[in-house]
Amino acid sequence: MSNSISILGLGLMGQALAGSLLDAGHQVTVWNRSAGKGDDLVARGATRAATVAEAVAASPLVIVCVLDYAAVRALLTDVPLTGRVLVNLTNGRPSEARETAELVAGRGGDYLDGGIMAVPQMIGHPGALILYSGSQTAFDGHRDTLATMAEPRFVGADPGLAPLLDLAMLTGMYGQIAGVLEAVALVASEKVPVAEFTSTLLVPWLNAMASTMPQLAEEIAAGDYSTDVSNLEINRVGVANLVLAFEEQGVKPDLLLPMKAIIDQRVARGHGAEGLQSLIEELR
Ligand SMILES: NC(=O)c1ccc[n+]([C@@H]2O[C@H](COP(=O)([O-])OP(=O)(O)OC[C@H]3O[C@@H](n4cnc5c(N)ncnc54)[C@H](OP(=O)(O)O)[C@@H]3O)[C@@H](O)[C@H]2O)c1
Numbered sequence: 001m002s003n004s005i006s007i008l009g010l011g012l013m014g015q016a017l018a019g020s021l022l023d024a025g026h027q028v029t030v031w032n033r034s035a036g037k038g039d040d041l042v043a044r045g046a047t048r049a050a051t052v053a054e055a056v057a058a059s060p061l062v063i064v065c066v067l068d069y070a071a072v073r074a075l076l077t078d079v080p081l082t083g084r085v086l087v088n089l090t091n092g093r094p095s096e097a098r099e100t101a102e103l104v105a106g107r108g109g110d111y112l113d114g115g116i117m118a119v120p121q122m123i124g125h126p127g128a129l130i131l132y133s134g135s136q137t138a139f140d141g142h143r144d145t146l147a148t149m150a151e152p153r154f155v156g157a158d159p160g161l162a163p164l165l166d167l168a169m170l171t172g173m174y175g176q177i178a179g180v181l182e183a184v185a186l187v188a189s190e191k192v193p194v195a196e197f198t199s200t201l202l203v204p205w206l207n208a209m210a211s212t213m214p215q216l217a218e219e220i221a222a223g224d225y226s227t228d229v230s231n232l233e234i235n236r237v238g239v240a241n242l243v244l245a246f247e248e249q250g251v252k253p254d255l256l257l258p259m260k261a262i263i264d265q266r267v268a269r270g271h272g273a274e275g276l277q278s279l280i281e282e283l284r
Pocket of ligand 1: 009010011012013014032033034035037065066067068071074075089090091092116117118119120
């Protein structure tokens, strides 16, 4: 079934979103702040709107994907949203999502916030995921259209939930990248081929460790800080040794130092017999 969708913002992501909707046969109206973007979308059948108001008027479903929420709010100033579902796929914070939901409701619109767990090249292909939160009615009503861009997953009525989970997933990713960068730097200090080390040793190890994370999360949820794997005192000695090895190899251990500091702090408070999951207490 062909539906009408308007896309505000034709950056790399906005263009990918619009392209996937066009490919699926939908009627797509596009708007971008500056000229010169979206010509290929228009050539593929999209309609170009001259103003935000014109784009919003063109479709019941309006997707916005721009730099930040300040830009989203500025775009929507004085634009009537009655009868419109606004899906905001701009990256932001939970507090910003809640504020924007109120702004949209105040203009008579229905709001969905979204967190895109994909790069533009993945949009419209299996493996792309978008988290949504906010109006369940809006999600249910447009689920099939949203599924064109990426697997749509509704995570709750609080609009702040999708950005919260999005940021949490990015946090896990940055932690992993930090570990990989340090590991590769250490290996490269002895001129070991880093690509081979990464594919044959590091990634299988990270995958094995990743498979233990749900258990760690269950223990945190249960407040169970016991361990039969390795306690914090053993980890304190291990990480101190690791940092010394970096120094001896002439490599900066900077991305590891916060982890060392928090382990040291927890042990100094008398919790050396607990497992790594108890470090969560130092973060709360
Ligand atoms: N790219 C990714 O891999 C990826 C993945 C997940 C989520 N996201 C999120 O998607 C959003 C867009 O990212 P992108 O990759 O498309 O960025 P981008 O290629 O840099 O495009 C930014 C877009 O925002 C518009 N914009 C910036 N400031 C604006 C303003 N004040 N008013 C109106 N429009 C404004 C730009 O318009 P002009 O063309 O006029 O400059 C452009 O359309 C971001 O929130 C980003 O975090 C991106």
